[in-house]
Amino acid sequence: MSKQEVVYLNGNYSPKQETTLSILDRGFLFGDGVYELIPIYNKKIFYIDAHLERLKSSLQQINIAPSLLEDVDIIEIINRLIDQNNYDDYFIYIHISRGVDQKRNHIYSEDYKPTILIMGENYVPFNRDVIINGKKAILEDDYRWLKSNIKSTSLLANVLIKNKANDNGAYEALLLRDGFLTEGSASNVFMVKDGIIKTPRLSNKLLPGITRKFLVDLISLHHLEYSECDISKHELLDADEIFCSSSTNPVVPITQVNDKIICESAGSISLDLYKHAQDYIKNSYK
Numbered sequence: 298m299s300k301q302e303v304v305y306l307n308g309n310y311s312p313k314q315e316t317t318l319s320i321l322d323r324g325f326l327f328g329d330g331v332y333e334l335i336p337i338y339n340k341k342i343f344y345i346d347a348h349l350e351r352l353k354s355s356l357q358q359i360n361i362a363p364s365l366l367e368d369v370d371i372i373e374i375i376n377r378l379i380d381q382n383n384y385d386d387y388f389i390y391i392h393i394s395r396g397v398d399q400k401r402n403h404i405y406s407e408d409y410k411p412t413i414l415i416m417g418e419n420y421v422p423f424n425r426d427v428i429i430n431g432k433k434a435i436l437e438d439d440y441r442w443l444k445s446n447i448k449s450t451s452l453l454a455n456v457l458i459k460n461k462a463n464d465n466g467a468y469e470a471l472l473l474r475d476g477f478l479t480e481g482s483a484s485n486v487f488m489v490k491d492g493i494i495k496t497p498r499l500s501n502k503l504l505p506g507i508t509r510k511f512l513v514d515l516i517s518l519h520h521l522e523y524s525e526c527d528i529s530k531h532e533l534l535d536a537d538e539i540f541c542s543s544s545t546n547p548v549v550p551i552t553q554v555n556d557k558i559i560c561e562s563a564g565s566i567s568l569d570l571y572k573h574a575q576d577y578i579k580n581s582y583k
């Protein structure tokens with residue numbers, strides 16, 4: 298990668314460390330924006346159509362006209378960043394805020410001009426040994442808002458919850474709303490019971506993860522048993538296997554929840570899916 302990593306901001310390309318934004322940007326003042334995080338494998342963009350579709354949906358739900366994306370060729374910008382920065386396996390972060398206002402005001406002006414930032418991020422996925430060992434999770438009350446299907450940049454609750462998990466030596470917090478699983482603080486959650494893979498159905502209470510979609514595609518491709526259903530706290534703690542999914546780590550086996558050992562190490566279905574995901578990425582993107 299070149300020394301000066303280049304990012305895209307509102308039509309301009311400039312070095313990451315030197316790129317700055319106005320203090321009146323609503324993304325900074327209110328978290329008034331949405332984002333995407335997209336894996337790059339071997340210079341190729343992963344599940345781009347699904348990511349752009351979700352971005353459009355997020356924009357629509359916060360009243361930013363998604364037609365904005367017709368004037369900006371996101372794929373071309375990402376490819377230019379990949380070329381210019383020599384990204385092989387990397388992540389692209391897209392952040393669209395409602396832009397810069399004249400003054401700090403909850404009510405946005407009619408003629409706002411969104412800020413578009415696109416830049417690379419270097420998250421290092423867990424290696425195979427970590428996956429086989431599995432990770433610990435804690436349970437937490439899902440006290441976030443009821444529009445968790447929007448990939449909003451307002452992430453304060455997720456940040457506090459993820460840090461609580463981290464402070465407790467855990468990888469993730471599994472969230473319960475009214476006693477039922479929604480998702481993780483930064484991942485979707487699956488469990489396995491008696492050979493059936495289960496995950497909560499999509500709703501306003503959880504993010505429609507692109508990795509969740511990828512795994513559901515793999516589950517169908519490999520004819521595994523699958524159900525989208527309500528999962529109570531009791532069912533979760535009684536699972537044979539649990540795993541989390543996100544763009545940075547498609548399958549992370551959870552072997553312990555609070556003090557409860559779910560399994561000694563990653564379960565066989567979790568590991569099979571992990572391998573299917575790795576193989577798919579290798580065959581389709583490498």
Ligand SMILES: Cc1ncc(COP(=O)(O)O)c(C=O)c1O
Pocket residue numbers: 334455480481482483484485504505506507508509542543544545
């Ligand atoms: C709250 C939440 N749920 C689920 C996910 C997984 O989404 P994806 O698979 O698109 O990365 C994320 C990822 O950041 C997240 O923050």
